Amino acid sequence: MSDPVGVKLKRLPHGEGLALPAYATEGAAGMDVLSAEDVVLEPGTRHAVATGLSMAIPQGYEIQVRPRSGLAFKFGVTVPNTPGTIDSDYRGELKVLMINHGSDPLPIKRGERVAQLVLAPVTQAAWLEVDDLDETARGSGGFGSTGR
Numbered sequence: 001m002s003d004p005v006g007v008k009l010k011r012l013p014h015g016e017g018l019a020l021p022a023y024a025t026e027g028a029a030g031m032d033v034l035s036a037e038d039v040v041l042e043p044g045t046r047h048a049v050a051t052g053l054s055m056a057i058p059q060g061y062e063i064q065v066r067p068r069s070g071l072a073f074k075f076g077v078t079v080p081n082t083p084g085t086i087d088s089d090y091r092g093e094l095k096v097l098m099i100n101h102g103s104d105p106l107p108i109k110r111g112e113r114v115a116q117l118v119l120a121p122v123t124q125a126a127w128l129e130v131d132d133l134d135e136t137a138r139g140s141g142g143f144g145s146t147g148r
């Protein structure tokens with residue numbers, strides 16, 4: 001694992017007193033992020049869960065917001081836009097979009113872990129527009145062209 005990268009983080013007033021997102025184990029890829037609000041996620045509904053955090057991610061990186069598999073497996077609650085993208089120039093509150101695909105309401109308490117954040121390097125592309133692309137064995141085959 002590479003050395004940690006510093007990410008400036010600001011607690012918003014409603015985030016005061018909450019633990020910062022943290023890696024649950026030494027080798028964890030994602031930092032578990034906590035809800036800053038009490039909310040009940042009714043079946044079939046979605047909500048942007050407040051975290052009480054804003055941040056300045058260094059240029060060249062993004063943060064991905066990914067679901068926790070436990071919530072998905074046990075309750076059918078996941079992140080509909082997974083992986084959520086936190087841009088390096090975003091200074092608003094990080095929110096975790098959540099949707100309840102299960103059959104029961106899920107109460108989310110302030111301080112509960114709702115998702116995980118993965119810091120990842122990003123390379124921006126520069127388009128090189130051409131008239132013809134090189135040929136390959138795959139060509140335009142896709143969407144199952146190699147079989148099941």
Ligand SMILES: O=c1ccn([C@H]2C[C@H](O)[C@@H](COP(=O)(O)OP(=O)(O)OP(=O)(O)O)O2)c(=O)[nH]1
Nearest residue numbers: 065081084085086087088090093094095096097
């Ligand atoms: O799960 C998420 C996804 C996004 N964001 C914030 C940070 C991100 O930088 C910004 C924009 O997200 P995105 O580009 O995914 O949304 P958009 O629909 O394209 O909105 P915009 O036009 O603001 O870029 O919203 C979150 O807080 N949580």
Ligand SMILES: [Mg+2]
Nearest residue numbers: 085086087090
């Ligand atoms: Mg966008």
